[in-house]
Amino acid sequence: MxxxxxxxxxxxxxxxxxxxxxxxxxxxxxxxxxxxxxxVDESTQRAAGEAAAAAAIAQAFDLELEDFTSGIASVSGAFEAAGSKHVNAPDPDIQQDAGTAAFFDVDNTLIQGASILVFALGLARKRYFRVGEVLPVVWKQVKFRVTGSENAEDVAEGRQQALEFIKGRDVAELVELCEEIVDTHMSEKIWPGTRELAETHLAAGHQVWLVSATPVQLAQILARRYGFTGALGTVAEVKDGKFTGRLVGDILHGPGKRHAVAALAAVEGLELERCAAYSDSINDVPMLSMVGTAVAINPDSALRKEAEKRGWEIRDYRSLRKAIRAFGVPALVGAGFSVLGWKWVKRS
Structure with missing residues (x-):
């Protein structure tokens, strides 16, 4: 015209x-x-915006918008629990490699055993709750160690029990107890080999994050103690300094870790193909498979098979497992009887 x-x-x-x-x-x-x-009315604009966001997230992370949103809630909850994005500042003498990070599982990857079990028993010792209330947690961990797998029902039930334990409790009190439990009962359980791997990443200017289903306060204390960048964990909602008994985001277990890592990558500007992930469990394949370098640490049998099939590196720091692979069960059993026999002779 x-x-x-x-x-x-x-x-x-x-x-x-x-x-x-x-x-x-x-x-x-x-x-x-x-x-x-x-x-265009508001609802139509919103739908169009969500569709565009969903397409972008699917292309970048192969995730549904709802899953990514859950991950964002977990990450923002972790930042709020820490009071900042990072629990430690990077070493000013080390040139930072922007866009690169390493993600470490906690249980049997960074520390020996289950952090939530150590945590629960530590709280019971402090009479935070009764020993009888801890028994279901102990039973689930025993069942997991025997069967080598966790089912969704156990995870959901454990989550609800944990939220009920802390409902109405003071956050500052729990954080203080967490710090004491880490210092007195967890420090000696750190796998030296895994800690060296994390320190190698830090020395290269990489971010190092713990990603665990354990309560975020506990994971962040571990991260702070060992100089890591930060930690993502299961976030319990807080209002006026007390736990409400509700969850923020989702429990960081299995796919939940993938959702949170994708959200963290978006927030921190991380290039996942340049990142690494470490875990012991087949449940963490969703997280392991989204990065450029995946490493199985002290893997369960299912993860070992998966790692071998995919060509992932395997590192096993468990001395008994390493001894069995090196010498075989018969030789070790024979050596054990020899030692016992020698002790019996000395006492005779």
């Missing part, structure tokens, strides 16, 4: 011409808005 001029036969002064042209433009705009292109 060409712009008319006074020479096109429109009578009157230049002011009349401008008024006429403005009116015609206004009429055209109203026609387009009201008839040809009606305005």
């Amino acid at each position: 060409s712009t008319p001029t006074p020479d096109d036969g429109i009578p009157g002064s230049p002011e009349d011409f401008l008024a006429t042209w403005s009116a015609s433009r206004g009429n055209l705009r109203r026609f387009l808005e009201d008839t040809a292109l009606p305005p």
